[in-house]
Amino acid sequence: MPEAGSAAEPAARTQPEEADRLRELLWSPAYQKALVFSALIGVPVSLIAFWFLVAVHQLEHALWADLPAELGWDTPPWWWPLPLLAVAGVAVALVVRHLPGAGGHVPAVGLHSPGQGASALPGVVIAAFASLPLGATLGPEAPLIALGSGLALLFGQLARAPMTPKSTPLLAAAGAAAALPAIFGNPLIGAVILIEVAGVGGPQLFAVMLPALLSSGIGSLVFTGFGRWTGLSTGSLSVELSAPTPRLDAGDVLWSVPMAVAIGFALHVVMNTGRLAAMFVSRRTIVRTTACALAAAACGAVYALVTDRSPVDVASSGQATLGQLAQDPHSWGVGALIAVLLFKGTAYALCLGSLRGGPIFPSLFLGAAVGVLLAPLPGLGLVPAMAAGMAAAAAAALRLPVSSAVLVVLVMGSTAMTPVVMLSAVVAFVTVQMLPPGRAVPVPGTPAQPPPDPDSARPGNGPAHA
Known part of the structure; x- marks a missing residue:
């Protein structure tokens, strides 16, 4: 940007240069057509994404609740994950070996910006149905991104819309954004995730975003209050919640920092282990993918034997179990919490390295479980501990701090925990970024690559590969 008074600056400027460029773009007929087409495909993509999720949930309920009940068990027996995940491993491996797109991207590398074409849709759908309902410890968000973008490109081809190097990414992003609200229940988080996943703004975005996010979270304590400080009342736009929410205390804020550091380090180890698993299954894909799936099933089986709880606690995305943990955290003893953290992790x-799905929901559950486990610490409340744990775990797993903070605030259903959520997300993100990067994950079916240059793992160099 030119300095004030320089010759490069126009004599009269009524608005920033970026606004002038945006105005020109909005008046472009090609961009206007892209906006109209994006609006039109939003409805069918959203409906298909909704029914995709319904089918996944119904099949999961049938396999993990209805079928055991018909066989006379109130909960699935300890060995239940073993045959299901064995089938999942074989099915996903066959998709990776024989179908275009290899069933979608490897979850261990985080979320990817939408880019796979319509030809990858069959593999994405089959791999998702083979992984998620059968007990993979993954969520549905990554298949939804691939499904939405692939459907948008397919509809564009069917409508014979002009597909250019500029319009194709826009159309794919629009489709992914239309599909994501089906799982998050809010269109805002889908848009925020896609902005961060796409790396809009490059390194400068992260360089500006982190201090802003951190200072905003700390500064908001002036208005929300904590401890004996009641906060300052402002005329901000807000909705009053009928349910009472706890007030933050100084201990909640202070404890969130070491919690976020520890969670960031732990999730970094988990994600790197997932990358190692992805390298392991890149050769002899069918045998090794099945072996990894069976090992994951064994984690659920051993957990059930040790704790006398359902193996579903481990062999699932954690979406339903997270709700149970939030509603009745005291039903989990210290031993059960430690066991679920170890085995589910x-x-x-x-x-992450062998099957197909997304990394968000298991990370949220692990963070919430850490919060419940550490809540008895002096000065730390249960709700702030869960909020800080979820934000730190999501930011560490995804390396998308803004998306993680927004997601946890929406999950909590209240803005009262926003300061510790933002603080924890930033601290965990910075912690992970300062740790050594993991190995590069090979494209399925290709040899593994050497470790990346440490500088390539700095903020802004592609959060999807972090």
Whole structure:
């Protein structure tokens, strides 16, 4: 940007240069057509994404609730994950070997910006149905991104819309954004995730975003209050919640920092283990993918034997279990919490490298479990501990701090925990970025690559590969 008074600056400027460029773009007929087409495909893509999720949930319920009940068990027996995940491993490996797109990207590298074409859709759908309902410790968000973008490109081809190097990424992003609200229940988080996943703004975005996010979270304590400080009342736009929410205390804020550091380090180990698993299955794909899936199933089986709880706690995305943990955290003893962290963390790492799905929901559950486990610490409340744990775990797993903070605030259903959420997300993200990067994950079916240059893992150099 030219300095004030320089010759490069126009004599009269009524708005920033970026606004002038945006105005020109909005008046472009090609961009206007892209906007109209994006609006039109939003409805069918959203409906298909909704029914995709319904089918996944119904099949999962049938396999993990209805079928055991018909066989006379109130909960699935300890060995239940073993045959299901064995089938999942074989099916996903066959998709990776024989179908275009290899069933979608490897979850261990985080979320990818939408880019796979319509030809990858069959493999993405089959791999998702083979992984998620059968007990993979993964969520549905990554298949939804691939499904939405692939459907948008397919509809564009069917409508004979002009597909150019500039319009194709826009159309793919629009489709992914239309599909994501089906799982998050809010269109905002889908848009925020895609902005960060796409790396819009490059290194400068992260350089500006982190201090802003951190100072905003700390500064908001002036208005929300903590401890004996009641906060300052402003005329901000807000919605009053009927349910009471706890007030933050100084201990909540202070404890969130070491919690975020520890969670960031732990999730870094989990994600790196997932990358090692992905390298392991890149050769002899069918045998090794099945072995990893069976090892993940064994984690659920051993957990059930040790704790006398359901193996579903481990062999699932954690979406339903997270709700149970939040509603009745005291039903989990210290031993059960430690066991679920160890076994679910291990199963999560194995599934990240071998099966297909997304990394968000298991990370949220692990962070919430850490929060419940550490809540008895002096000065730390249960709700702030869960909020800080979820934000730190999501930011460490995804390396998308803004998306993680927004997601946890929406999950909590209240803005009262926003300061510790933002603080934890930033601290965990910075912690992970300062640790040595993991090995590069090979494209399925290709040899593994050497470790990346440490400088390539700095913020802004592609959060999807972090």
